[in-house]
Amino acid sequence: MDYSYEPLPPINEVGQTPSFTRLMLLAPGIGDHPLECSLIVIDPANSPLQYEALSYVWGTERAPTPIRCGNGIIGITLNLERALKDLRVPHQTRPLWVDALCTNQKDLDERARQVAYMRQVYKHARRVVVWLGPLDGIRSRAIMRAQELCAFRAMLMETTFPDSNHVGESPSVTPEIEVILLDALNAESEHASAEALMQLFESDYFKRVWCIQEVVASRSAIAKSGDMEMDFYELLSIIKLILTKQIVDRRGPAFPPNTLQFWVTVLIQRDRSYYPNALKVENSLGKMLNVLMGIRDFQSTDPRDRLFAILGITDEGLQPVLANMEVMGRPNAKRLGMMHKAVAWVADKANSSRPGIDFGRNPALKPCYTKPAMEIYRNFTRYMVRKQPRLLDILSHVQHTKDPNGEPYPSWVPKFDTPRSVSYFPQQLYLAGVPYTGHYRYFAELHDCPLRGEAVEPNVLQLDGFIFDQVVAVTAPTNYTLHDDTPVENMWSQLFGVPLFPRSGLRYADGKEQADAAFFATLSAGAFGPALNLSDQIRKAGLEHERLESIEYLTQLGRNNIVRWLFQSRGYPVSTYQDLLPSGVSNFEQAMGDADSYHRGSWSMLLNRRLYRTRAGWLGLGPNAMRDGDILVVLYGGSLPFVLRPTGDDWLYIGDTYVHNSDLMNGHLVDRVRRGQRSHHPMTFRLV
Template sequence: MPASARDEDAARQYQYQRLSSPSEFRVLELFPGTADEPVSYRLHTADWKAPLAYEAVSYAWGDGGHRHPVICDGLQHMISLNLRDGLIAMRLEDRSRMLWVDSICINQKNTEERGQQVSHMRSIYEGASRVLVWLGPDIESRGEQAIAAIREITKECLKRRDKDMDEASLRSVDELWDVLPTERLEGLRCDNPETWKALAWLFSRPWFSRLWVIQEVNSNEDVQLLCGGSQVSWDAAVVTASYILRNATIHRHWGFPESYYSNAYYMRRRYWLQQVSLPSLLNWGRSFKASEQLDRVYALMGMPSFTKMSITWKADYSKSKKMLYEDVATKCIREMKNLRVLTYSQHSQDDKSFPSWVPQWDREALYEPINDSLTKVHWKASGNRGLPADTEIAAGVLRVNGVVFDVVESMRPLGSATWSHRQLDHPVLQFWERQRRESRAYPTGETNLEAFSFTMTAGLGHDLRKALETRESFNADFAAYLGQLLRQSAYNPTAYRSVTVAGKGGNWSHYDDLVRRKCRNRTLLLTKRGYLGLGPTCQVGDYVCILQGGEVPFILRSTNGNFRLVGDAYIHGIMEGEGMIDPEMFKSKRFDIH
């Protein structure tokens, strides 16, 4: 293309004018039109001191490589195909509509403006008259069918709970799970395979997988979902997602396992979102999608876990990933006055360029943290010792006091923890068989088999409380689980008669669910002093350490006199500060963790 032609083409492209103050923002006036007319709009500059009335749009950006021309202030403007379809669906025929759309109202090429506007994202959505969620075009009327089912399910749930409740009243309900009936609804018109498939299709829309939308739907009480020409409230959609989640006979079939229906339920858990710690929130966010590494933090910055901290958070897109993630970990340690954020650090020891104690939030979680705030359990491996005042963080190094409690002697990777109940080399059966031959006491005075049963669930009972608090029922569940494995693995019944007796009244699936959850991608380890643990992928000679301010033990690896964090661990018998009792045996030392 000749230079003159390129210059002429650039002149026809819309050019953003710089915002003159931090309190200014843009609002899009979507001009009226019919479905077959091109999309046309104008951008207005507004100010927080006297904002225009507008609706905020939430949508999945889609493939940034496929962009389509629209008209902005008479000039060509390129937007994604999904957004163009959404604007056509939201456009009115007889009058303009005032909207806020992030990719249009923010100059995405200006990193300074982008950071400033993103820092106010929650305020933008709070200030909107309502939030419009664009799920995408309807295909073969599946969206229409699914939304009709959402209305029916929600209506029936409310009828059984309180005949005076309606869909609008759901806005004031913090936990929508409480709206559900305990039994499956009978007589629903939508209770058929085709409609369940339509609902699974709706909950498979990419919007339900995006990280940014969590903040967007939690910043305004009036949120409406749009799919093609159909519309329904966000609250009603979540009631339906919760109903599906509650009924296994539904969510195990018809495409739901491949959908994001459970995301909808968790995104709307207001009480949990108010209480959850910042590291746990960021860890939960790993299961959602974001196009940029920095957005793993910035997309959630308006959530209570951030806003409740005394530190002011601002988006800065000039930062590197390493700078931002280290800054987040440092602020968490200083603000929370503990080392909980370290339990979320799960990355390769080969990556020496990144501090081992700093979680990389853009990487998929390999396993569940031992002390995650999603459970009701909070361990205190360092006793009542808080974070020491002399804890230092400088140049990517965390300097903290603690003790070396033990050393890893052997270990067994547990993989996906989805072992077949019929396999003879099942780790639980192997351990049970060894105990029959050489039973010995555990360091705490329990049997090794008892210690093993607690270790495999990281000390949790099926109600996600400490198993020791309900030891009798926990032991029965474990015995029932062991009996289930033995029966299906063709053992001689006389060999496990005592197990059958002990498991009477127990629920083997309770224990099985916990094992699958807590052992996934973990390593079963044995220390030189005879302690059993559930840790990260480690190696012989790694140190089992208790760091002051740490709620759980950590596995550290010594490298040229310094240390790198391998990961967090459950070590049975030292989770309540027992490893800090004898200061003569376990002398405090200084750890430089790189």
């Protein structure tokens, strides 16, 4: 007989309700003995028993034998059966929290309620057990080698810094130590162990979206397989070495980034100090859109969990009232910090007064398994457009791989459950739709969306902006491998009637540079490359808060790289492309260019995109789904321009785009349009 779940205690009529959940008491046993357990209701914050929380991959294959629970049985997956047999002990009960058993998966309302409590469950657990799968030769070698490398690193740190106490992956690990560790990883005698480590990190656990919150929320976490275990964050610290090895072995392309790169973010967050007055949300990995950018290639069984699984690790999910106070520019940190504290205090007081208030939390941020994924994604998109500071960054998460006309989703709604098809443009550098001086009318505004109610036309997004230009020539989709030569001649020939080499002297649309220089810069989105690679470069230059200076610095760095790449790939000396270099620079040593950086950056930005030319002669890099006749527009609140396609009186959203036009990309044009100094006419676009 199937187990019958007793309902959880109801939500209190007055005051806050504890985060009630069930705890599994795993009965003792050994070997292939059938699994048995019982369930009790607890408040994780005040549990009478210390418990552990299991983090694992569900899997799809069903276990041949269900687990006996009280007077009934519960069907489980084969993965869970193996994990529980690994975890049970011979002579005593083991308290565990396991999502598949402690939540009634058939009760959609309970699932939504438990998802909201998930962070609390993992936060109050004595520790989180990360089960990596049954012990075999690969996992055994991988865990053993990881333990050896961590011990070796600790020894090197102690030798290098004898007066310091370094634990784990310290920020003080020097480049010299990293080289020594990489040499140890690559040692010929340890080839099998290095391969085992890479296979371990390619396993399903490191691709499951729920696993992120389960680990981030934990007090401590261990990685376990069979009877082998080690600190999970120590294991994560090896990922940096693996990523470096993949690049050295030419296995690791600039795109698509594997999920390991996001796990490095998790590791960094763990080591980050939290200061109460800082303008950061405690225990958060950052803004939802940034996290969604990093987890796009993760997996979840339910597409709605792409959003629900990160509510407990992002600013908007943890402190929605503070996330709604985000501002642009360089705010007064002390004043804003005091304001944040005051608003958070008010929100806590309001939420504790009676149930169901959830002050500051938009309905789009509440887990709900009774609505389809499209509706969840659509409502979330509207919320992200409407929340302060009303920017359109979420539209860059729309990545059409084919014509969106006739698709079940509105063209402007991101499909977060599909893998990323292109690299993201560096939004942080551009303000194409946001005037310099700023004005509430020129940030995004939804015309048909009441503050808390449903939109009048939920599948239509109405935004203001203006038409910039029309596309007249588009290249074929770009799809070559990182190890191929960049097919620049082929792409150029699809846009221009003169040869690319030797230089023709053809001027670009602005008359300030030659067309080929603009072309080479456009291939890598302004010679910057993908957004995820920019932060370190900007930080090293000391330009974290200077946007225009950052652009100028990165642009010149990119041009230096282009000149070096032209020499290495085509044999042209510095003198041929002297106009790309700073004044007074006449040789490669002075230019300091990096051909490989340009090759990787341009490949990363070009992959699955099209190069195009507009009627006025501007070059751009746009989505795979674009075609001749599409319209380039500026939408107020958009960091980037966008490609739209007219369909009757409405518009299809095709995607965001880079246009090689500094006046447009840096916000000068939109500022003049706002002042009525240009002939572009503002209008409302109905996106369907």
